[in-house]
Amino acid sequence: MWRNLASNLFTLMVVLLIAAAAAVAWGKREYAGPGPSEVAQCVQVAPGASLNAVSQQLAEQGAISSAYVFRTGADYAGKSRDLKFGSYMVPPGASMEDIVGTITAGGPSTCGTEVIFRVGVRENNVILRDINPATGAYEDIARHNPADGAVPEAIAQAAEQADARLRFAVAEGVTSWQIVEGLKQAAFMSGEVAEVPAEGSLAPDTYEVDAGADRTALLNEMQARQTAILQREWDARPFGLPYASPEEALIMASIVEKETGIAEERETVASVFVNRLESGMRLETDPTVIYGVTGGEGILDRGLRRSELDTTTPYNTYRIDGLPPTPIANPGVAAIRAALNPAETDYIFFVADGSGGHQFSRTLEEHNAAVARWREIEAQRGEATDSPVQGDG
Structure with a gap:
């Protein structure tokens, strides 16, 4: 009798051990395997939140398959007390292991409001x-x-x-x-x-x-x-540019920034102004004149007046030689890079082409033809003004 009882008890223990091992193996697969969510999830950890609360929240969101396995895995990894307040984006199919790593590593929030x-x-x-x-x-x-x-x-x-x-x-x-x-x-x-x-x-x-x-x-x-x-771009500049200092390059960058909103045009616009500086021509650019009128305080919701174009100020590049005394705006890195890496062209004129970009010209004859086309577009739109066109020398 005792022998049979001991044999049955041993068999039961073996079965329980096998079941426990299978459960552990299943838990590990669940913890480390792909998660159930088919979309990205924003996981939010409130200040002072417990692992239990977060695991229940994740299960309700459908980000994890088991709150219990999530807590057990986090505890086994020694991270159950390392929750970091914030909102974190986790990709589709993120495993529980990945999510635990994300919400315990901390750092800037990557999702949420x-x-x-x-x-x-x-x-x-x-x-x-x-x-x-x-x-x-x-x-x-x-x-x-x-x-x-x-x-x-x-x-x-x-x-x-x-x-x-x-x-x-x-x-x-x-x-x-x-x-x-x-x-x-x-x-x-x-x-x-x-x-x-x-x-x-x-x-x-x-x-x-x-x-x-x-x-x-x-x-x-x-x-x-x-x-x-500015220092990084200045240090990487090619030789032969007509700037005496990084500050002069920044002035040019601000003009390029204001002259075009087309990323692909920046280097070409910069080349026009560099060519003008090198040939002794005036820059003749409206944005500098506008800055002289507004002082950078607000915008000019009208065309430039003839009197403003005829008045000599430090920023009227129709009247002064070279660059204005300061930048006329805060240029981004792309405009700074364009000013210090202008395209190699022989353009010295440009004018709006009606599509949001510009028509670039090498000669005054080409430019006058481009200006005539732009004036026609202005007339059709009812936008004709008396001010010179951009880049009109």
Whole structure:
């Protein structure tokens, strides 16, 4: 009897051990294998959240197949207490092991609600964005121009969420004054700005900030980044360019930035102005004259007047030789690179071609013909002006 009982007990133990081993093997496969989600998932870890709460949330989202296996695997890996607050994007089919690694590594949030204050050339916008779960891509939920009044409640509330990503974005070609005015309007930032930084000294880019970030500190970061970009591009420049200093290259870059919004044209536009400098011709470019009129404070919503074109100022390149004394905007890295790496052409004229780009010419005869075509387009659109055309020498 005792012998049979011992034999049965041994058999049961073997069966249990085999079952346990199979369960462990299954758990390991589940933990390390592809996850059930067919779309990208935004995994949010709230401040102070427990592993149990996060695992239940992930199971409800369909990002994992088992909350228990998720917790057990995280505990076995020694990461159950390493959760980092934030919102993290995980790709389709991400394993539990991958998700644990992501939410315990920390770093900047990569998904979730975004509130972006964007400084544009013509207007500013506060943009509320969020992830579309079906596509894993960000989509605009709301957009507001601060000039239209108070920020809508939905955007203001989103900016106050603990896990919201806050960004301050600066478009290429805006002036330093426009950036400072934008910073003043960005309600999620703090601090006073004592003075407007030098024109051209701020790097256009998108900057992620924390709630209450200091405005002056962000300006300092923009200046440091622009200084580094300019020095890097200056050090890599080819020989023979008509710039006496990096500052002169920055001035040229700002003119290129304002003259064309077509990326493929930047080097060619730069070549026209370099050719003019080298031949002793005046630059004759409208954006510099406009800057002389506005001082970089706002935009000129009209054509240049003949009196403005005839008045000699430091920025009227129809009247002065060489470059204006300062940049006329904050150029992006592409415009800086174009100014320091102009295309090799013999163009000395260009004019709008009606498609958003420009017609480049080598001779005055070619240019006059291109100007005539542009004047016809202007007349058809009812946009004819008395001001010279861009690049018209």
